[in-house]
Amino acid sequence: MSYIxxxxxxxxxLGGLLFFTTATIGLLRFPDFxxxxxxxxxGDTLAVFLCLIGFALHEGVSLTALKIVVIAVFMFLAQPTxxxxxxRAGIRRGLKPWVRGEERR
Amino acid sequence: xxxxxxxxxxxxxxxxxxxLYRVIFGPGVFNRIAAISAIGTKTLIILLxxxxxxxxxxxxxxxxxxxxxxxxxxxxxxAKYLETER
Numbered sequence: 001m002s003y004i005x006x007x008x009x010x011x012x013x014l015g016g017l018l019f020f021t022t023a024t025i026g027l028l029r030f031p032d033f034x035x036x037x038x039x040x041x042x043g044d045t046l047a048v049f050l051c052l053i054g055f056a057l058h059e060g061v062s063l064t065a066l067k068i069v070v071i072a073v074f075m076f077l078a079q080p081t082x083x084x085x086x087x088r089a090g091i092r093r094g095l096k097p098w099v100r101g102e103e104r105r
Numbered sequence: 106x107x108x109x110x111x112x113x114x115x116x117x118x119x120x121x122x123x124x125l126y127r128v129i130f131g132p133g134v135f136n137r138i139a140a141i142s143a144i145g146t147k148t149l150i151i152l153l154x155x156x157x158x159x160x161x162x163x164x165x166x167x168x169x170x171x172x173x174x175x176x177x178x179x180x181x182x183x184a185k186y187l188e189t190e191r
Contacts, residue, residue, distance in 0.1 A: 006106070010109065013113060016150070017113060017116055017117070020117065020120055020147065020150075021120065023143065024120050024123050024124055024143070027124060027127055027139070027140060027143060028123060028124075028126065028127060033133070033135050033136055033139070036127075036136065036139060037139050040139060040140075040142070040143045044143055044146045044147075047146075048146050048149065048150065051150050051153075052150075052153075055153055055157075058106075058157075059162070063163075064162050064163055064166055067166045067167075067170065068153075068166065070170070071149075071166075071169065071170055071173055074170075074173060074174075075146070075149075075173055078173070078177040079146065079177075081177070081181070082142060082176075082177055082180040082181055082184070083142075085180065085181050085184035085185070086135065086138055086139060086142070086180065086183075086184045088184070088188070089135070089184040089185070089187045089188040090135045092188050093135075093187065093188065095133075095135065105132055
């Protein structure tokens with residue numbers, strides 16, 4: 001039983017690492033502030049969630065696993081809120097979204 | 106299992122250095138804040154991995170929780186400050 005939990009934990013953590021990698025590539029390669037925020041806001045949220053679920057599976061039933069689940073729920077609420085706050089600040093400061101044909105900035 | 110956690114930590118450190126490019130060269134302050142937020146989420150996972158490598162997860166989990174809270178509060182505060190400043 002614990003063997004299967006270990007395999008599941010490794011699969012979840014590797015999935016989280018994959019989503020971290022894609023979010024980083026999006027942050028480096030996309031042409032605009034809003035598109036970069038689109039990459040990190042969703043990719044990092046899912047990656048943190050997958051990694052924390054993997055750690056909780058590896059831990060088993062304990063107080064530490066409960067704390068890890070609390071962190072996962074908090075990040076699932078807080079990360080989109082922070083992304084929304086930054087993008088709204090950018091809109092109010094007058095940043096224009098990128099359209100096709102413009103140069104990267 | 107410990108070697109697996111060391112490998113995950115090294116991969117996350119490499120990703121942090123890649124994101125650091127956007128912090129240093131990113132045009133404008135908003136790109137920098139977005140990149141710093143991404144670094145904060147990666148650091149949360151790195152702290153947990155460190156706890157598993159050293160075998161003291163019950164201590165590192167509290168540090169990781171505080172780091173998540175501070176990352177969120179700093180991000181929202183910077184966004185609020187930049188929204189009104191002219």
